[in-house]
Structure formats: C-alpha cells, structure tokens
Amino acid sequence: MSAVLQNLVNQPYKHGFVTEIESDVAPKGLNEGTIRLISAKKNEPEWLLEFRLKAYQKWLTMEAPQWPNIKYPKIDFQAISYYSAPKPRKKLGSMDEVDPELLRTFEKLGVPMHERAVLAGVAVDVIFDSVSVATTYKQKLAEVGIIFGSISEAVHTHPDLVRQYLGTVVPIGDNYYAALNSAVFTDGSFCFIPKGVKCPMDLSTYFRINTQESGQFERTLIIAEEGASVSYLEGCTAPRFDTNQLHAAVVELIAHDNADIKYSTVQNWYAGDENGIGGIFNFVTKRGLAKGVNSRISWTQVETGSAITWKYPSCVLQGDNSVGEFYSVAVTNNYQQADTGTKMIHLGKNTRSTIVSKGISAGHSNNSYRGLVRIAPTAAGARNYSQCDSMLIGDQCSASTFPYIQVRNNSAIVEHEASTSKIGEDQLFYFAQRGISNEEAVSMIINGFCKDVFQQLPMEFAVEATKLLGFKLEGSVG
Amino acid sequence: MSVATASGYLESLLQGRRQLQASPLAWFDRLRADAVERVGAQRVPTTRNEEWRFTDISPLIKLPFQPVYTASNLQAAEVEHFYLDPAAPRLVFVDGVYAPQLSTQLLNPATDSNVVITNLSAAISAHVMVLEPHLGRYAEFHNNVFTALNTAFLHDGALIIVPRNVSVDMPVHLLFIATQKEATSYPRCLLIAESGSAVTVIEDHVALQEGVYVTNAVAEIALADNARVNHIRVQRDSSQAFHIASCAVSLAQASCYQSTSITLGARISRYNLNVRLTGEGAECTVDGLTLIAERQLADTHTCIDHVKPYGISRQSHKCIVDGAAHAVFNGKIIVHPDAQHTDSTQSSRNLLLSGRAHIDTKPQLEIFADDVKCAHGATVGQLDSEEIFYLMSRGLSEMTARNLLTYAFGAEIIERIPIVSLKHRLEQTVLERTQRN
Numbered sequence: 032m033s034a035v036l037q038n039l040v041n042q043p044y045k046h047g048f049v050t051e052i053e054s055d056v057a058p059k060g061l062n063e064g065t066i067r068l069i070s071a072k073k074n075e076p077e078w079l080l081e082f083r084l085k086a087y088q089k090w091l092t093m094e095a096p097q098w099p100n101i102k103y104p105k106i107d108f109q110a111i112s113y114y115s116a117p118k119p120r121k122k123l124g125s126m127d128e129v130d131p132e133l134l135r136t137f138e139k140l141g142v143p144m145h146e147r148a149v150l151a152g153v154a155v156d157v158i159f160d161s162v163s164v165a166t167t168y169k170q171k172l173a174e175v176g177i178i179f180g181s182i183s184e185a186v187h188t189h190p191d192l193v194r195q196y197l198g199t200v201v202p203i204g205d206n207y208y209a210a211l212n213s214a215v216f217t218d219g220s221f222c223f224i225p226k227g228v229k230c231p232m233d234l235s236t237y238f239r240i241n242t243q244e245s246g247q248f249e250r251t252l253i254i255a256e257e258g259a260s261v262s263y264l265e266g267c268t269a270p271r272f273d274t275n276q277l278h279a280a281v282v283e284l285i286a287h288d289n290a291d292i293k294y295s296t297v298q299n300w301y302a303g304d305e306n307g308i309g310g311i312f313n314f315v316t317k318r319g320l321a322k323g324v325n326s327r328i329s330w331t332q333v334e335t336g337s338a339i340t341w342k343y344p345s346c347v348l349q350g351d352n353s354v355g356e357f358y359s360v361a362v363t364n365n366y367q368q369a370d371t372g373t374k375m376i377h378l379g380k381n382t383r384s385t386i387v388s389k390g391i392s393a394g395h396s397n398n399s400y401r402g403l404v405r406i407a408p409t410a411a412g413a414r415n416y417s418q419c420d421s422m423l424i425g426d427q428c429s430a431s432t433f434p435y436i437q438v439r440n441n442s443a444i445v446e447h448e449a450s451t452s453k454i455g456e457d458q459l460f461y462f463a464q465r466g467i468s469n470e471e472a473v474s475m476i477i478n479g480f481c482k483d484v485f486q487q488l489p490m491e492f493a494v495e496a497t498k499l500l501g502f503k504l505e506g507s508v509g
Numbered sequence: 510m511s512v513a514t515a516s517g518y519l520e521s522l523l524q525g526r527r528q529l530q531a532s533p534l535a536w537f538d539r540l541r542a543d544a545v546e547r548v549g550a551q552r553v554p555t556t557r558n559e560e561w562r563f564t565d566i567s568p569l570i571k572l573p574f575q576p577v578y579t580a581s582n583l584q585a586a587e588v589e590h591f592y593l594d595p596a597a598p599r600l601v602f603v604d605g606v607y608a609p610q611l612s613t614q615l616l617n618p619a620t621d622s623n624v625v626i627t628n629l630s631a632a633i634s635a636h637v638m639v640l641e642p643h644l645g646r647y648a649e650f651h652n653n654v655f656t657a658l659n660t661a662f663l664h665d666g667a668l669i670i671v672p673r674n675v676s677v678d679m680p681v682h683l684l685f686i687a688t689q690k691e692a693t694s695y696p697r698c699l700l701i702a703e704s705g706s707a708v709t710v711i712e713d714h715v716a717l718q719e720g721v722y723v724t725n726a727v728a729e730i731a732l733a734d735n736a737r738v739n740h741i742r743v744q745r746d747s748s749q750a751f752h753i754a755s756c757a758v759s760l761a762q763a764s765c766y767q768s769t770s771i772t773l774g775a776r777i778s779r780y781n782l783n784v785r786l787t788g789e790g791a792e793c794t795v796d797g798l799t800l801i802a803e804r805q806l807a808d809t810h811t812c813i814d815h816v817k818p819y820g821i822s823r824q825s826h827k828c829i830v831d832g833a834a835h836a837v838f839n840g841k842i843i844v845h846p847d848a849q850h851t852d853s854t855q856s857s858r859n860l861l862l863s864g865r866a867h868i869d870t871k872p873q874l875e876i877f878a879d880d881v882k883c884a885h886g887a888t889v890g891q892l893d894s895e896e897i898f899y900l901m902s903r904g905l906s907e908m909t910a911r912n913l914l915t916y917a918f919g920a921e922i923i924e925r926i927p928i929v930s931l932k933h934r935l936e937q938t939v940l941e942r943t944q945r946n
C-alpha cells in the first residue's frame with residue numbers, strides 16, 4: 032500500500048518547463064540604481080519613485096524575520112535580478128497578437144486562455160513574469176465602470192486612485208519582505224469596483240515565474256467602493272528550476288461600506304524535488320481592510336506548492352459589523368515547509384470572523400498554522416470562531432499550531448478548536464470493504480477533510496484544487 | 510529596560526550569596542556554581558522575548574531584595590489558620606527559611622516508616638545517594654534565569670521521598686509563609702516518588718500581611734515506574750508581591766501525575782510547569798484556575814512533552830479575570846517522533862468579568878508523530894446568555910444566575926482537590942471574589 036502512495040506522491044512536477052522568450056532582464060543586484068532603473072523602465076511618476084526609495088531605505092534598516100517555524104539559507108539579495116519583462120513584438124490589440132510562444136506555455140499549463148475566458152466567463156489578466164501582456168474582457172468591465180488591469184498601467188491611467196490607496200493597508204515598513212516588495216515591485220493587478228457595482232464575472236489573473244533567478248514581486252491592489260462586490264481568483268504554477276526563487280508579493284484589499292471582496296488563491300509553484308532541492312520561497316504579505324460598515328473580506332487559499340510558504344492573509348475589521356473570513360488548505364510533502372495562517376484584527380463593533388484551516392503534512396515536511404485573533408477594547412460584541420485541523424501522513428513530518436488569542440473586550444466571544452489526526456487503517460479498511468481502492472479512499476478522505484474550504488472556492492477552482500490535492504498526496508499514505 | 514540596570518539587578522541579587530555556606534558535598538557546590546555562571550550568562554527577559562511577550566517584569570528589576578537567613582520565631586497561633594484540617598504532615602518555611610517549630614511529621618509509623626518528609630539541609634547527607642541523581646536535574650536553568658537564581662541560592666527546601674510501593678495516606682502540606690517586606694525568598698521542593706508509590710502534596714504559598722516581596726520558587730518532581738503523585742499548588746501571595754515559579758516533572762513508565770494549580774495572589778505572577786512523559790504509557794492531568802482582579806497579572810506557561818509512546822495528557826485551564834487584570838496562558842503540547850499513540854487534549858477557557866480585563870491565550874501544538882490523537886480548544890467570553898436565561902426561567906434573578914454560573918465556572922477546577930478543608934476554603938474565596946450585588 033505504501034508503495035502505491037509513494038508513487039502517487041512522487042509524481043514529477045507537471046509544469047516544469049522553461050519558455051524561451053527573449054527577456055529584458057536587469058543586471059543582478061539591489062541598490063538605489065536598480066530601483067531608479069525599474070522606475071524609469073516603467074516610466075513611473077516621481078511620487079512612485081519616492082515611495083520605492085522610502086521603502087528601500089526602510090528595508091535597509093530591517094532584518095529578516097526569525098520567528099517563523101521554517102529554515103532556509105540566507106537569501107543573497109544581490110544575486111537576484113529585479114526586473115525582467117518579455118520584449119513585446121508590437122502593440123497588442125487582440126489575443127491573436129499575443130506571442131505564440133507564450134500562448135503555447137499556457138496551453139501546456141492547461142489554461143486555454145480564451146476558452147477559459149469565453150466558456151467560463153472569466154476575464155483573465157495574464158501576467159507573464161512581471162509585465163501584463165494581455166487583458167481580456169476589459170471592455171465589458173469598463174462598461175460598468177470597473178477598472179481592471181495591471182498596476183503599472185493603472186499608475187498612468189488612474190494615478191490618483193493608485194496614489195490614494197497604495198501602501199495604506201500594508202505600509203512600506205510593515206515587514207521585511209513587504210518593504211522589499213514596496214521598493215522593487217514590477218507589476219501586479221489593480222482592480223477598482225465603483226460604488227454600487229457588482230462585478231459581473233469572476234476576475235482572474237494568472238501568475239507565472241519564468242526567467243530563472245528572477246524574483247517576482249507582484250503588487251495587487253483591489254478597491255471595492257460602497258456597496259460594490261467582487262470575486263478575485265489567483266492561480267499559480269512555475270517551471271522547474273534548481274535554484275531557489277524568491278517570491279515576495281504584497282496584496283492589499285480595501286472594502287468600503289457594504290462592500291464585499293472575495294479573494295481566492297490556488298498556489299502550486301515548484302516545491303523542490305523529493306530531496307528538498309530547489310523550489311520557490313513564497314514570502315507573501317496579504318491584508319484586507321474592511322474599512323466600511325457591513326463590509327466583508329474573505330480569503331480562500333489552497334497552498335500546495337513552494338518549498339517554503341510564509342503567508343498570513345489578514346483582515347483588519349475596522350467598520351462596525353464587518354466580517355472577515357479565512358479558509359485555507361495547506362499541503363506539504365517531501366521537504367516543503369509552510370508557516371501559514373491568518374490575523375483577524377477586530378476594531379469595530381459587532382465584527383465577526385471565521386477561520387477554517389486544514390493542514391496536511393506528508394514526507395519530511397513541516398506544516399505550521401500560526402494565527403492571531405485580536406479583539407481591541409473598541410470591538411464590543413465581536414465574535415470569532417477558529418478551527419484548525421492537521422493531518423499527518425507518515426512519521427517523518429510535523430504539524431504545529433500556534434494560535435494567539437488576545438482579547439481586550441469582555442463582550443466579545445472567541446472560540447478556537449484544533450485537532451490532529453491521521454488516515455486510519457480502519458478507515459481504509461472500511462473503504463476496501465466497499466470495493467474502493469486505497470488510492471481512491473485516501474483521495475476521498477482528504478477531500479472530505481478539506482471540504483469546508485473547497486466549498487468556498489469558485490467552481491472551476493474547486494475542481495482544480497481537488498485534482499491537485501489528489502496527485503500531490505498520491506502515494507504518501509499507507 | 511536598559512541592559513545596564515537589568516544586569517546590575519542580577520549582580521546585586523547574587524551578592525546575597527555571600528552568606529551561603531559551602532557544602533561538604535562537591536557535586537552540590539558544583540551545581541550551585543553552574544547556576545551562578547548561568548545567571549551571569551543570561552539577562553532578565555523582556556517582552557521582546559517570545560516566552561515573556563505578554564508579561565512585562567521590568568518592575569522587578571527595581572527590587573533587588575536579599576534573602577532572609579535568620580530563622581523566624583513565628584508562633585503556631587499566628588499561622589494556624591493556614592493549616593489543613595484534619596492535621597497532616599507539614600513542612601513550614603517562613604520567608605524561605607525552615608521553621609521546625611511549626612512543622613510536624615505525623616506519619617503512621619506502621620506503614621510510613623521509611624517515608625522521608627523533612628527539610629533538605631537536614632537530610633542531604635543521609636540521603637545523598639537518592640538525592641544526587643534528582644536534585645537540580647529536572648528544573649532546567651540554562652535558559653531560565655529565575656530557575657538559575659533559585660538554584661544558585663539553593664541551601665534548603667522541602668524534601669519528600671516516598672519509598673517503593675508505599676502509599677502515603679495523608680496529604681503532605683508544604684507551607685511557604687511570607688512575613689517580611691522587601692525580601693526575596695527562594696523556596697525549593699524536591700519530591701521523589703519511587704516505583705509504585707503514591708502521595709498527595711499541597712504546595713501552598715501564603716502571606717501573613719500585604720507588602721512588596723519577591724518569591725522565586727522551584728519544584729522538582731520525579732515519578733518512577735507506576736508512581737502516582739497528586740500535586741496541588743495554591744498561590745495566594747500578597748497582592749503587591751511578585752511570584753515567579755517553575756515546576757519540572759518527570760514521568761517514568763505508567764506513572765501518573767495530577768496537578769491542580771490555583772493562582773489567586775501576587776501583583777505579577779508567572780508559573781512555568783513542564784511535564785515530561787519520559788516513559789511509555791505515562792499519564793498526566795494538568796488543571797489550573799486563575800482568579801485575578803484589579804491590576805494583577807497572572808501568567809501560566811505549561812509544556813507537556815510526550816517523549817514516549819502511549820502517553821495520555823489532559824489539561825484544563827481556566828481564568829476568571831476582573832477589574833483591569835491581565836491573564837496570560839500559554840499551553841504547549843509537544844509530541845516527539847517516537848511518541849506514537851499519544852492521546853492529548855487541552856482546553857483553555859476564559860471568562861472576562863469587566864470591560865478592562867484582558868486575556869492572552871495561546872494553546873500550542875507541536876506534533877512530530879502521525880498516529881496520535883491531539884485536540885485543543887480555547888474560548889474567551891462572557892457567560893452564556895442561554896444558560897442565564899435557563900436559570901431565570903427557573904425563577905432566579907439575573908444577578909443570582911450570573912453569580913451562580915461564575916462560581917460554577919471556577920468551582921469545576923477546585924472540585925478536583927481531594928482535601929475537603931482546602932477545597933471549602935478555596936470555594937469560599939471564589940464566592941467572595943466573584944459575587945456581585
């Protein structure tokens with residue numbers, strides 16, 4: 032039985048290939064000059080350059096965090112190239128004009144862009160490395176007043192909006208990697224939903240790290256004005272490389288009165304081989320500000336890739352009656368390490384938050400849930416419910432739970448539950464009795480374990496996630 | 510807190526060692542010398558230290574109080590009300606100094622002839638063979654400056670040795686009385702439960718009057734195969750005092766440790782309880798109740814370390830926080846790779862009675878084995894409105910219903926104390942402190 036599972040777990044990474052497109056790569060190294068170069072290449076306004084330089088100065092005074100339950104060699108920030116953009120052949124007017132090489136890449140990934148866009152009704156803002164090369168459905172969105180595109184474009188077309196919100200949820204000095212991102216971010220998505228507009232379709236972007244040894248520093252900013260609502264999807268795969276790649280993204284969400292933002296992620300970057308060589312370092316700062324009354328921010332994530340995941344999508348519940356949600360499945364195998372969780376900061380009255388976290392560790396991996404629930408003295412009537420379950424597959428892996436609960440208001444109610452379990456022999460036996468093979472049984476048990484999270488995902492993502500978990504863990508039980 | 514003042518504090522504390530006499534036992538002196546060295550190598554922790562993140566002990570460094578070395582002439586009449594009823598074997602320490610006039614043995618000569626209940630300095634040479642492998646071996650002081658300090662000042666303490674297959678019927682009362690202001694006491698307990706033995710110990714920290722003083726206590730408990738120890742700890746120090754304590758417990762195969770710790774006193778208190786299940790099939794129950802008000806801060810850090818398979822641990826910790834008090838709970842459960850079939854549950858339940866009270870709780874799991882059952886839960890809140898409604902529907906006033914539920918919340922832990930007189934006294938305290946009119 033264990034051999035079968037071993038095979039399943041050890042399936043080679045399917046998306047490991049390098050697209051050969053001529054890249055415009057900046058020389059390695061980080062200094063003020065690099066930042067000025069990025070800014071100049073992107074023809075940015077003066078204020079944004081100042082923002083970057085201020086962040087860089089701040090970053091120089093900071094130290095890499097030591098507290099996460101992860102181990103990795105010191106990152107040489109001077110050995111990374113901070114800018115790489117596919118050279119455009121010409122101005123793109125339609126999908127047909129997109130670099131055919133690029134389109135083939137997406138095909139290999141199983142993301143037929145137009146098919147997805149047309150059949151599923153999804154607008155895909157495709158990000159290839161750092162520069163947005165194709166945007167579909169833009170027109171349709173523009174009709175209802177939604178601005179959706181790359182952030183570098185938004186800097187030129189809507190400078191006031193970007194300037195007003197950039198860095199307000201994640202300040203430049205928030206943490207080491209957020210400061211780095213603020214200094215060197217190259218591109219990302221920008222989305223603005225005006226007052227009262229319900230976004231007619233799920234918005235989606237597709238991130239991909241392509242050039243070897245180029246860290247990708249995306250910056251995403253989503254603003255939902257009064258009464259607006261949007262569902263945003265993010266999916267990731269990366270080609271196979273042996274050197275570690277750093278990925279330090281920043282995502283900021285702002286929800287005004289009665290607005291609703293749902294942010295879903297399926298992350299399957301290259302996790303390194305079975306000996307723990309290579310893989311992406313995923314050090315991400317994601318935070319949503321539920322600024323207005325009755326606003327809602329919901330994070331859903333399925334984390335299966337990356338050698339190291341260090342990420343805490345958070346909600347600052349400032350508006351009265353605002354709602355924060357966090358649904359997460361984190362799967363680690365081989366030598367992967369994940370220290371992930373959330374922060375729910377309750378400031379407004381009657382704010383509510385829900386945390387559902389499912390961690391699965393297999394192989395020699397290390398999977399930690401780290402969460403914070405803070406009820407400020409002002410958060411009268413606040414309510415939190417957290418549930419963190421871990422499943423261990425094999426006796427070489429570990430699962431840890433670090434929930435911080437800080438309550439400063441006596442009318443608040445906070446509940447936290449955690450459990451650890453394994454896939455029992457008796458469970459497998461029960462399935463076998465009914466003629467279900469071990470492999471299928473494991474897949475069913477794991478999907479049952481993660482059901483609470485999967486049902487939060489948009490349909491096509493839920494299907495993808497279920498499959499992903501299936502082949503991620505194939506072979507590790509027994 | 511500046512480093513200069515903090516290290517100056519440790520230095521001035523260590524000066525109090527001058528009055529300590531050298532021991533004829535080389536290993537004993539070496540242990541203390543090691544501890545002195547470790548004090549020198551460490552700093553007083555600040556809130557930047559993860560283990561002390563919520564507990565700011567900086568006020569302590571302004572209080573470099575020296576220990577008391579002179580025996581007290583306290584008379585029984587003054588402290589009788591602290592005694593257990595019915596009378597039990599008792600070791601009394603006044604400001605950290607053994608008080609033979611207040612202590613009593615009261616053992617049953619027929620069954621308990623070889624049981625040792627005495628002060629450490631009197632027994633150390635007689636029982637050196639038994640003591641040496643245990644004393645200072647469990648209470649780790651390399652990374653704990655307070656345990657290092659206590660060990661550096663080690664010269665006396667409570668010693669209990671329960672021989673093989675003996676079960677002591679009466680509970681043993683260890684009474685630590687604080688009488689002097691501006692003094693530091695270093696209470697020390699060592700309990701050795703040999704295989705198949707059983708004993709109940711009450712570690713009781715009390716104060717004769719209000720005042721600022723510092724208690725830095727260390728207890729070590731070693732359970733051999735199949736031993737059973739019930740450890741009840743009551744901390745009712747002065748509400749201006751500082752109480753820092755560590756207890757290290759080591760469990761051998763199939764032994765069973767039961768702990769109930771009640772925290773009522775001290776301006777700032779910190780209790781570290783480390784339980785290591787080093788033998789297969791060991792079992793522990795670790796319960797705690799913290800009941801604080803006004804500007805008190807009570808911090809409980811527990812660590813239950815499952816090293817071997819088939820261990821069972823049960824933990825229930827409750828805090829009732831009133832006034833502007835601050836309760837901290839950090840409960841760590843570690844399951845080592847070898848500790849398969851571990852069964853562990855933990856619950857942290859907290860009740861905030863006032864708008865200014867606050868709580869920081871962190872139930873923590875670190876699991877390195879796959880075939881285990883571990884669960885923990887934490888709740889913070891107020892009384893359940895449905896429970897209040899239920900009682901009101903039975904004709905109770907809202908106030909009475911609230912009082913009853915608050916009392917019941919705390920009483921659940923106190924009920925587990927097997928000594929009736931102590932239980933009643935503590936129940937009375939909970940009633941007095943939680944009832945509103």
